[in-house]
Each structure stands twice: as structure tokens, then as C-alpha cells.
Amino acid sequence: MRRRPGPDSQATGVLGRTRPGSRSAAGVLGRMGPGFWAAAGWIALVLLAAVLADVLPLARYDETLAGPPRSGPSAAHPFGTDGLGRDVLSRVVHGARVSLGVGVGAVLLGLGIGAPLGILAGYRRRAADTVIMAVNDVAQAFPALVFALAVVAFAGANLRNVLIVLGVLGVPSWVRLVRGATLTYAEREFVLAARVLGARDRRILWREIVPNVAVPAASYAFIGMAVVVVAEGGLAFLGLSVQAPTPTWGGLINEGRTLLETAPHVVLAPSLVMFLTVLSFNLVGDRLRALTDVRESGLEPVREAGAAPLPSAPHEVRAGCLLQAEDLRTHLVTPRGVVRAVDGVSFTLERGRTLAVVGESGSGKSMLIRSILGLLPGSSVRGGHVYLSGDDLTARTPAEMRSVLGPRLGTVFQDPMTALNPVRTIGTQVTEPLRVHLRMGRRQARAEAARLLASVGIPDPERMLRRYPHQLSGGMRQRVTIAMALSCGPDVLFADEPTTALDVTVQDQVLRLLHRLREERDMAMVLVSHDLSLVARWADEVIVMYAGKVVERGPAAEVFARPRMPYTEALLRAAPRLSDPVHHRLSVIPGRPPDLADLPPGCAFQPRCPYAEDRCAREAPPLTGSYACWYPLDEVVVEGADSRGR
Amino acid sequence: MAGSGSAHLRPRDEVLLRVEDLVVEFPAGRGRTVRAVSGVSFDLARSETLGIVGESGCGKSSAARALVQLPPPRSGSVRLDGLELTALRGEALRRTRRRLQMIFQDPISSLNPRRRVREIVEEGPRVWDLPGDRVDEVLEAVGLDPRAAAVRRPHEFSGGQCQRISIARALVLDPEVVICDEPVSALDVSVQAQILGLLEDLKERYRLTLVFIAHDLAVVKNVSDRIMVMYLGKVCELAPSAELISAPAHPYTRALIASIPGGGPDLPPAGTLISGEPPSPVDPPSGCRFRTRCPRAGARCASEEPQIRQVGEDHWLACHYPTDSR
Numbered sequence: 001m002r003r004r005p006g007p008d009s010q011a012t013g014v015l016g017r018t019r020p021g022s023r024s025a026a027g028v029l030g031r032m033g034p035g036f037w038a039a040a041g042w043i044a045l046v047l048l049a050a051v052l053a054d055v056l057p058l059a060r061y062d063e064t065l066a067g068p069p070r071s072g073p074s075a076a077h078p079f080g081t082d083g084l085g086r087d088v089l090s091r092v093v094h095g096a097r098v099s100l101g102v103g104v105g106a107v108l109l110g111l112g113i114g115a116p117l118g119i120l121a122g123y124r125r126r127a128a129d130t131v132i133m134a135v136n137d138v139a140q141a142f143p144a145l146v147f148a149l150a151v152v153a154f155a156g157a158n159l160r161n162v163l164i165v166l167g168v169l170g171v172p173s174w175v176r177l178v179r180g181a182t183l184t185y186a187e188r189e190f191v192l193a194a195r196v197l198g199a200r201d202r203r204i205l206w207r208e209i210v211p212n213v214a215v216p217a218a219s220y221a222f223i224g225m226a227v228v229v230v231a232e233g234g235l236a237f238l239g240l241s242v243q244a245p246t247p248t249w250g251g252l253i254n255e256g257r258t259l260l261e262t263a264p265h266v267v268l269a270p271s272l273v274m275f276l277t278v279l280s281f282n283l284v285g286d287r288l289r290a291l292t293d294v295r296e297s298g299l300e301p302v303r304e305a306g307a308a309p310l311p312s313a314p315h316e317v318r319a320g321c322l323l324q325a326e327d328l329r330t331h332l333v334t335p336r337g338v339v340r341a342v343d344g345v346s347f348t349l350e351r352g353r354t355l356a357v358v359g360e361s362g363s364g365k366s367m368l369i370r371s372i373l374g375l376l377p378g379s380s381v382r383g384g385h386v387y388l389s390g391d392d393l394t395a396r397t398p399a400e401m402r403s404v405l406g407p408r409l410g411t412v413f414q415d416p417m418t419a420l421n422p423v424r425t426i427g428t429q430v431t432e433p434l435r436v437h438l439r440m441g442r443r444q445a446r447a448e449a450a451r452l453l454a455s456v457g458i459p460d461p462e463r464m465l466r467r468y469p470h471q472l473s474g475g476m477r478q479r480v481t482i483a484m485a486l487s488c489g490p491d492v493l494f495a496d497e498p499t500t501a502l503d504v505t506v507q508d509q510v511l512r513l514l515h516r517l518r519e520e521r522d523m524a525m526v527l528v529s530h531d532l533s534l535v536a537r538w539a540d541e542v543i544v545m546y547a548g549k550v551v552e553r554g555p556a557a558e559v560f561a562r563p564r565m566p567y568t569e570a571l572l573r574a575a576p577r578l579s580d581p582v583h584h585r586l587s588v589i590p591g592r593p594p595d596l597a598d599l600p601p602g603c604a605f606q607p608r609c610p611y612a613e614d615r616c617a618r619e620a621p622p623l624t625g626s627y628a629c630w631y632p633l634d635e636v637v638v639e640g641a642d643s644r645g646r
Numbered sequence: 647m648a649g650s651g652s653a654h655l656r657p658r659d660e661v662l663l664r665v666e667d668l669v670v671e672f673p674a675g676r677g678r679t680v681r682a683v684s685g686v687s688f689d690l691a692r693s694e695t696l697g698i699v700g701e702s703g704c705g706k707s708s709a710a711r712a713l714v715q716l717p718p719p720r721s722g723s724v725r726l727d728g729l730e731l732t733a734l735r736g737e738a739l740r741r742t743r744r745r746l747q748m749i750f751q752d753p754i755s756s757l758n759p760r761r762r763v764r765e766i767v768e769e770g771p772r773v774w775d776l777p778g779d780r781v782d783e784v785l786e787a788v789g790l791d792p793r794a795a796a797v798r799r800p801h802e803f804s805g806g807q808c809q810r811i812s813i814a815r816a817l818v819l820d821p822e823v824v825i826c827d828e829p830v831s832a833l834d835v836s837v838q839a840q841i842l843g844l845l846e847d848l849k850e851r852y853r854l855t856l857v858f859i860a861h862d863l864a865v866v867k868n869v870s871d872r873i874m875v876m877y878l879g880k881v882c883e884l885a886p887s888a889e890l891i892s893a894p895a896h897p898y899t900r901a902l903i904a905s906i907p908g909g910g911p912d913l914p915p916a917g918t919l920i921s922g923e924p925p926s927p928v929d930p931p932s933g934c935r936f937r938t939r940c941p942r943a944g945a946r947c948a949s950e951e952p953q954i955r956q957v958g959e960d961h962w963l964a965c966h967y968p969t970d971s972r
């Protein structure tokens with residue numbers, strides 16, 4: 001199937017397409033934020049202190065009466081002394097040896113046993129997977145803490161036993177995590193490609209899978225250490241960890257318990273250090289996980305926008321016009337700079353007409369629709385105006401928009417699955433807008449829903465109402481979302497790549513349906529598509545977008561037969577047609593669309609334009625009449641493949 | 647069987663790849679089976695491009711993967727230059743891999759995000775202990791700068807460039823046959839045109855034999871010498887590209903062409919040529935698998951599966967009541 005950025009991932013398309021020159025791991029680490037570095041710094045500090053405990057200028061941890069018993073923090077004893085006059089700081093630092101030692105050791109042990117099993121299960125699948133996961137499930141169902149208590153009580157409470165028990169207890173989670181990560185990557189095509197190249201399994205595991213599993217594993221290791229440190233603290237508190245006089249954090253808290261009233265610092269100091277350490281482990285683990293997410297999607301986290309709405313030029317509001325967009329702008333604030341996703345789009349649309357928006361992915365088509373509907377991400381700034389029958393939609397709050405979305409503006413998106421809730425029946429979902437917006441009763445809404453489904457060509461609508469989205473084919477699901485979009489009788493229907501995810505034969509059926517409904521209901525339609533032949537077939541008017549701007553507009557037949565703007569012409573000639581001869585050379589547009597955060601000066605198409613002159617790189621051509629170009633193509637009628645403009 | 651038979655196969659010594667009666671099935675849970683490919687046969691002469699079209703789920707990708715034995719087909723024969731691949735296992739199969747390479751649909755997921763581009767392309771020679779001197783050459787042939795490839799990772803490239811990397815990886819081993827599974831479906835029109843042009847150039851330069859799979863008939867026509875139309879795991883029609891488009895005889899091929907906006911000016915509207923949606927491959931219709939959507943279907947279509955037969959010079963068809971569109 002054709003996979004293209006969907007409506008919801010359009011933001012990804014806009015941002016992801018324009019990849020920065022290099023996004024090294026260091027670059028990403030640099031953007032992890034101060035919290036990450038503070039936490040990592042704390043962990044490093046505690047680790048260092050634990051390793052160097054013997055050479056640090058500290059009192060000996062077991063030296064009694066190093067200071068007056070139960071004395072509070074002082075210059076000589078920054079954390080004070082305990083009931084026997086021992087230095088609490090020294091005891092906390094030495095305690096870190098045991099606590100962190102157990103933490104790191106147990107995690108490495110769990111990883112050492114769990115990771116190979118998880119990789120084996122995830123990569124080999126079949127019998128290996130079944131056996132390993134069955135055993136794993138049983139192990140996970142075991143009452144872990146009871147097991148730990150029993151073993152330590154039986155085998156003796158010492159460092160080795162505690163470490164082994166906590167390490168082994170972590171194995172099932174490791175197996176599960178590593179298996180899951182392996183599975184995601186083992187199904188990727190690059191693993192298949194490696195096998196097609198003839199690589200052996202061992203090589204594939206080391207080269208293709210392990211590096212990818214490493215990052216989630218590292219993230220989980222930190223979180224695992226936090227868990228182990230807490231668990232060790234619990235055991236120590238019960239006296240089931242390393243025995244006195246060797247200090248551990250849990251042991252220190254346990255000892256200090258009796259002094260809580262007279263000398264609370266004896267409990268507070270180790271508690272605070274333990275709390276900070278556990279917090280830091282968790283924080284570092286979480287941030288590392290975020291690191292994988294960012295690399296996966298290519299989408300950078302968007303920042304909160306602080307800017308005021310963009311100013312807009314003076315214009316005339318046409319009261320008779322159904323939908324009017326005036327100088328609409330949407331800029332997204334990203335760490336790389338301002339992405340001009342929609343940059344000054346204006347159009348008008350009357351009842352009974354279809355306006356098509358065409359352009360390559362990332363040209364701002366979906367963002368334009370979202371700007372009109374007011375469904376924008378938090379990091380965006382909008383400017384310009386949208387008028388629905390003369391009423392300014394851009395002046396409305398999101399709450400006020402809700403009474404327009406549905407009753408007056410209907411939407412159909414590329415992926416029907418994202419528009420439908422998978423756990424609710426079709427009936428509940430189709431009746432909901434009827435009940436909310438039109439205040440229908442249960443029965444009436446249900447009858448109306450059945451009528452709607454029938455009107456979009458769904459056979460046996462009564463039965464369909466009781467089904468769940470996953471029980472329907474893609475084409476049927478898209479019909480359901482169309483029925484939902486139409487349920488409140490909208491004036492304008494927005495269809496963003498409504499058939500891109502569907503089969504060709506079903507595509508034709510769905511477009512026919514949309515067209516028929518538009519006529520029957522005297523609606524207007526905004527049809528977004530990358531498919532020029534589809535647009536030529538179904539649209540009355542078209543706007544061609546490039547880098548967030550309208551570069552050409554006019555009646556669809558006119559624009560496709562006589563493109564004036566070089567980009568429109570180039571798009572038409574790049575698309576293969578059935579009528580072209582076999583092995584026909586398509587003309588190629590060199591280069592690729594510009595980075596929307598870093599547009600070239602002058603005409604945005606200039607670096608790729610075969611007709612560009614000096615002026616194009618200096619001044620941006622305005623949209624005058626039907627095109628934005630300094631040197632438009634001659635008005636020569638071009639037919640089919642012979643669209644040679646000049 | 648529906649749309650089966652191997653009458654259309656050419657003599658063995660004329661073809662490089664010969665696929666006979668390929669069957670691919672997957673367990674679908676509760677003891678049921680997805681019949682992804684059911685008795686498909688086709689062949690490729692050296693330096694030929696065979697296009698395979700069909701809608702989602704018709705078994706195009708499953709067939710492609712069965713060719714490289716990942717996973718091996720349930721039954722049937724895949725012969726590369728006379729060598730029966732389905733009979734090979736382990737090391738013997740691995741040794742044939744250099745000759746048969748593949749390019750995938752999703753440019754992002756077909757490249758390991760943690761490796762540098764050059765390492766990705768170098769992987770083939772490393773696996774085979776070959777000198778890496780072809781690496782720079784193929785990188786340049788697909789239009790990538792070898793110096794940039796040495797330091798960058800896939801996420802720093804656009805979708806079109808990622809597809810170029812995949813192509814370079816497939817070509818570096820100097821394969822005889824390259825299977826392209828929807829190589830341009832995820833790309834924009836302008837990038838698609840670049841990649842299609844590139845494939846044609848490389849085909850000439852390296853004398854490649856291509857299997858080109860796509861759902862877009864116009865794209866397939868652009869690069870293919872012959873086109874095979876598939877429906878629900880079966881072959882419908884096979885003909886030279888121009889003839890298939892200008893004189894489609896199978897009801898499904900006609901519907902497919904008529905469904906493309908501006909596609910078949912001489913055909914009746916698609917609405918009269920096809921109805922409903924594809925049935926589940928778990929429980930395909932008896933006889934001809936297209937009969938539930940075919941306006942010409944008769945009683946014979948439910949009881950008897952049409953066999954592939956010749957209807958013109960190198961034009962083959964599996965239908966009881968085809969249209970004579972000449």
C-alpha cells in the first residue's frame with residue numbers, strides 16, 4: 001500500500017523531511033536538558049565517592065566516638081554522628097559501596113542472563129520463543145520479595161547472596177524487554193536485507209540487532225538499578241542484607257530508626273541520598289528512552305511557542321462567500337528554528353464546488369487544513385483569517401470552535417483507523433455527534449446512523465452498527481468516517497488524502513461517493529491529494545502548494561492543461577501516466593524540496609527551477625492572478641505527455 | 647485452483663528465473679490459513695523486467711519473499727539459471743544469495759538506523775570477504791557522495807536518498823536478479839521519477855533482470871517489459887506492457903485500469919466493471935477468486951477454476967468469459 005505521511009503525522013512530514021545536516025548522538029545528548037545532566041552528575045558523584053571511599057579524607061565508618069554521639073551536622077561531621085558517635089557521612093559513603101554495588105551487580109547479572117535469552121526468543125521465534133516465554137511467565141508470577149526473603153534468610157545474608165537473588169529476580173523483566181526490542185527490529189526490512197545479502201545469523205545479531213537493542217536496554221538498566229537499590233534497602237531494613245558493621249543505606253535507616261526523635265539526621269541523611277540516587281537513576285533511564293524515540297521518528301520535540309499571533313494584512317470580508325481564507329499562516333517553533341508550514345495562503349470556496357490542494361509531502365497541505373480547523377499543535381503560531389459565511393473562525397477559542405467542527409465543518413482523513421476508536425462499536429461512534437450536536441434521542445440517533453451508513457453504500461447498516469472498526473475492511477472504515485463527517489450536515493467537507501490508503505478500485509468507489517454526496521447536499525469540499533490525475537478528475541478548482549505557499553491556482557482543467565508556474569509543469573511531467581509509452585523517460589525535478597526552516601532567498605523553487613534567472617534568487621515572486629513566478633511559461637496548450645511549456 | 651497453470655512459461659533454456667506453481671501460506675490462528683499465493687507461475691528472461699501489479703493483500707510481497715526463500719514457499723519451484731532454490735537449505739542456500747537481491751518499500755525501515763551509510767553498503771562485500779572496491783562505484787552510480795556516506799547515518803537522508811542507499815546495497819554484490827517490492831510507493835512524484843530513471847539506468851549499466859512489484863499500474867508500465875496482474879493470490883493476466891494496457895482482456899485488469907482517474911478512456915466507468923471489496927484470503931471464493939466482484943461471472947466461474955491460456959502473441963489470460971477488446 002501507499003504509505004505517506006498521514007494527517008496526524010503531517011507535522012512529522014513537515015519537520016522530518018527537512019533533516020538537519022547532522023544529528024549526531026552527541027548533538028541529541030546536548031539537548032537532553034539540565035535535569036538529565038544534574039541526575040547523571042549526581043550518579044557520577046555517588047559512584048566516585050563509593051569507589052574512592054577508602055582514600056577520601058573521611059573518618060573510618062566503624063570508628064566509634066569519632067565525635068560526640070547524636071550530634072547534628074557540623075564542620076567536622078557534615079552529616080552529624082550516630083548513636084555510637086560514628087561519622088554519618090562516612091557511613092553513607094561506605095554504604096553506597098554496598099547499595100550501588102548490589103545495584104550495578106544485580107543489573108549486570110540480570111542483563112547477562114536475560115539479554116541472551118530475550119534475543120534468542122525474539123530472533124528465533126517459534127519453539128525457542130514459546131519455551132522461554134512460558135518459563136518466564138511462570139517466573140514472573142512468583143512472589144518475588146517472599147522468594148528473596150526466604151533465600152537470603154536460608155543461605156545467609158551477605159553481599160554475594162543478596163546480589164545473586166536480586167539479580168536473578170530481575171531476569172524475567174530483562175527477558176521480556178530484550179525480546180520485545182528484538183522482535184521490533186527482527187521484523188524490520190533491514191534485517192531481511194541482511195539475510196538476502198547472505199549474512200549469517202551471528203553476524204545479523206551483532207551488527208543489526210544488538211546495536212538497536214542496546215539503547216532501550218541501557219535505559220532499562222538505569223531504571224533497574226533504581227529498583228534494586230530500593231529492594232536492597234528494603235532487605236537491609238529487615239536486617240536481611242549485608243550484616244553490621246558493614247554499612248548499607250537500608251541498614252543505616254534501620255539503625256537510625258530508634259533515634260528518630262532525638263537525632264533525625266541519622267535517618268534523614270541516608271534517606272535523602274538514597275532518594276536522590278533512585279530519582280536520578282529513573283530520570284536518566286527515562287531520558288535515554290526518549291533518545292530512542294527521537295531517533296526513531298526523526299521528529300524533534302517542539303517547544304512551547306511564546307510568540308504573539310502573526311499580523312495579517314488588511315482585506316475585504318466577503319459575506320456571500322462560504323469559506324474564505326485570507327493570508328493564512330502557521331509557523332511552528334522548533335529547536336531548529338521557525339518552520340513556515342503555511343505561509344500566506346488565501347482562497348475562496350463556494351457551495352457545490354470542490355477545491356483541491358496539491359503538492360508534494362511536506363508542502364504544508366495538511367497543516368493548511370489544520371489551520372483552517374484550528375487543530376494545531378501547541379508549538380504553532382497562526383496568523384491571518386478564516387471566514388465561514390463571513391464569520392471569523394480565527395477569532396474563536398478552541399471551545400467555541402467545537403460548535404463548528406462537525407455541524408458546519410466535516411473532516412475525513414487518510415487513515416480511517418486513527419479517526420475511529422478501536423474499542424467502541426461503529427454504532428456508538430456514529431450516533432455520538434448526532435446526540436451531542438443535534439440532541440437526538442438514543443433511538444432516533446440509531447435510526448439516523450443506519451440511514452447515514454446506507455447513504456454511503458454500506459450494506460446491511462443495522463448489523464454494521466454493532467461491529468467494531470477492526471472487523472471492517474479499509475474501504476468500509478473510510479465509508480464509516482465519511483458517514484460520521486456528514487452526520488451533522490456540514491457546509492464544508494475537508495478530505496485529507498481520503499483514498500491514499502485504499503486500493504485503486506476502492507479509491508474510485510470512495511471518490512465517486514464523495515462527489516455524489518457533495519452534489520446531493522450542496523456542500524463544498526476541500527480535497528487534499530498528492531495525486532494529480534485524481535485531482536484533475538474530481539476537482540473544480542485547484543491550488544498548488546510549494547514550501548507552504550500557493551504557487552499556482554485556478555480551475556483544475558485550466559491549471560493542468562496550461563500550467564504557468566514551472567513547478568506545476570514539473571510535477572505534471574514527473575508523474576507517470578498510463579498513456580505514456582513503455583520505458584518512457586519521466587522528466588526529473590532535480591534536488592528536493594527546501595528546508596522550511598531555512599528557505600532559499602527569493603523564489604523557493606529557484607534552486608530546482610530550469611528557468612530561473614538572477615531576479616528569482618533575489619526577490620520572491622508574489623501570487624499575482626493565477627501564479628507566483630517572475631518568468632511564467634507561455635500560454636501554450638499542452639496535451640498529455642507533451643506538456644512542453646515554453 | 648483459480649487462475650492457475652503454467653502454459654505461459656517459456657522453455658527452460660531461454661529464461662534466467664523460472665517460478666512454477668508457487669504456494670505461500672501463513673497460519674492465521676484458530677487452525678485457519680491465509681492463502682497468500684496459490685499456484686503462481688512466471689518466468690524472466692535475462693535483462694527483462696517483469697512488472698507485477700495487484701491490490702493490497704493479493705500476495706505480491708509474499709511471492710517476492712518466497713523467491714529469496716525468506717520464508718521458503720509452502721510448495722512450488724523457484725529455479726535460478728536451472729538451480730532449484732527451494733531444495734537448498736543452510737549454507738548451500740546462503741551461497742546463492744549474491745545472485746538474487748531485493749529492494750523494499752519502506753526506505754526508512756530497510757536501513758539500520760545505527761550504522762553509517764557506507765557500512766550498510768559495505769556489508770555485502772564484508773559478508774563475502776570481497777574487496778570493497780565496488781562500494782564507491784555503486785554509491786556514485788546511485789547518485790550519492792561516497793564521502794558523505796562514510797560519515798552519515800540513514801536518518802540524515804531523505805526518503806529518496808534512503809531508497810538510493812538500498813539500491814546501492816543490493817547492487818554492490820553484482821546480482822543477476824533484483825526484486826523490487828514497491829520501491830517507489832512511499833516516495834513523492836518528483837522523487838519517484840528520479841528513482842525510476844535511476845533503476846532504468848542501472849539496469850542497462852549492470853545488465854540486471856528485474857522483478858518490479860507495485861500497485862500503481864502507471865508506474866509499472868513505465869519500467870516493465872511484461873506485466874502480470876494478480877488477484878487474491880492468483881494470476882489473472884500476463885502480457886507485454888503496452889498490450890496489457892491498450893487491450894486488457896481479463897475483467898479484473900479492465901476494472902483496475904478503469905479505476906485510475908483518466909486511465910482507460912475507452913473503457914466503461916469502473917463502477918460497472920467491479921463491485922464490492924476483496925474477500926478475505928483466509929476463505930477465498932471457489933472457482934475463480936474474482937467472481938464475487940466480477941460483473942461477467944457465470945455459473946461455471948464458481949465451480950471451475952479458469953486455467954491460464956493464450957489469447958494473443960505472448961498474451962495470457964485466466965478467465966472463462968473474457969472480453970474481446972481488440
Ligand SMILES: Nc1ncnc2c1ncn2[C@@H]1O[C@H](COP(=O)(O)OP(=O)(O)OP(=O)(O)O)[C@@H](O)[C@H]1O
Nearest residue numbers: 001672680682701702703704705706707708709927
Ligand atoms: N507474516 C504473515 N503472517 C500472516 N499473514 C501474512 C503475513 N504476511 C502477509 N500475510 C497476508 O498474506 C496476504 C498477502 O500479503 P502480501 O503482503 O503479499 O500482499 P501485497 O500484495 O504485497 O500487499 P501490499 O500492497 O499491502 O503490500 C495478505 O492477506 C496478508 O495479510
Ligand code: SF4
Nearest residue numbers: 603606609616629630
Ligand atoms: S520565479 Fe523564477 S525560479 Fe521561481 S518558478 Fe518562476 S522562473 Fe522559476
Ligand code: SF4
Nearest residue numbers: 934937940947965966
Ligand atoms: S468471467 Fe468468470 S472466470 Fe472470468 S474473471 Fe469473471 S468470474 Fe472469473
Ligand SMILES: [Mg+2]
Nearest residue numbers: 001706707828
Ligand atoms: Mg506489499
